[in-house]
Amino acid sequence: MAAGATVHTFSVNLADVDRGVYEELSLRVARHPSETDAFMMTRVLAYCIEYEEGIAFSEGISATDEPAVLVRDRTGRVTAWIEVGAPDAERLHYGSRLADRTRVYTHRDPAKLVASWAGKRIHQADAIVVHSFDAGFIDAAASRLERRSTMTLSITERRLYLELNGATLDSAVHDLALDAA
Numbered sequence: 001m002a003a004g005a006t007v008h009t010f011s012v013n014l015a016d017v018d019r020g021v022y023e024e025l026s027l028r029v030a031r032h033p034s035e036t037d038a039f040m041m042t043r044v045l046a047y048c049i050e051y052e053e054g055i056a057f058s059e060g061i062s063a064t065d066e067p068a069v070l071v072r073d074r075t076g077r078v079t080a081w082i083e084v085g086a087p088d089a090e091r092l093h094y095g096s097r098l099a100d101r102t103r104v105y106t107h108r109d110p111a112k113l114v115a116s117w118a119g120k121r122i123h124q125a126d127a128i129v130v131h132s133f134d135a136g137f138i139d140a141a142a143s144r145l146e147r148r149s150t151m152t153l154s155i156t157e158r159r160l161y162l163e164l165n166g167a168t169l170d171s172a173v174h175d176l177a178l179d180a181a
Helices: 037-049 089-098 110-116 137-142
Strands: 006-016 021-031 055-057 069-072 078-084 101-105 129-133 148-156 159-164 167-177
Touching (some): 006 037, 021 037, 037 055, 037 069, 037 078, 037 129, 037 148, 078 089, 089 101, 110 129, 110 167, 137 159
Antiparallel strands (some): 006 021, 148 159
């Protein structure tokens, strides 16, 4: 855990109907002092949406050689490289070479983010997908965060239904492939 980090605890009831994943999760998330609430909320949602055996948070912003979230198989090999926010092209290139699949979850404008990578070398760019949410969704969810948060997340037909500390929010998960930009 990074020095000066604030630990947030999430009790999550996850129901991903699209993938048939139903789990009760208890997440301890270290929030670095330079990390915004929106970034942390996006990181938690990315973890839940991508949830599978072997998933883990990295050391966060202080981990320069790992993404925000990653998945390892039983041998320790990285199978999924999941970035959050606005990673640079070099990180995507590195992660895409290392893992079977690379994803980006952003709370920023995905079109601007993808445009910033134009003309830059990114390994298997055509296989990378940027996921984003409806305008205002992440900010509304981030405003409801507490040090101990209870959330229910249902995913059906690529739509999120989130109950976070008594507030109910929903959003589509928008997908933008790098090759479509």
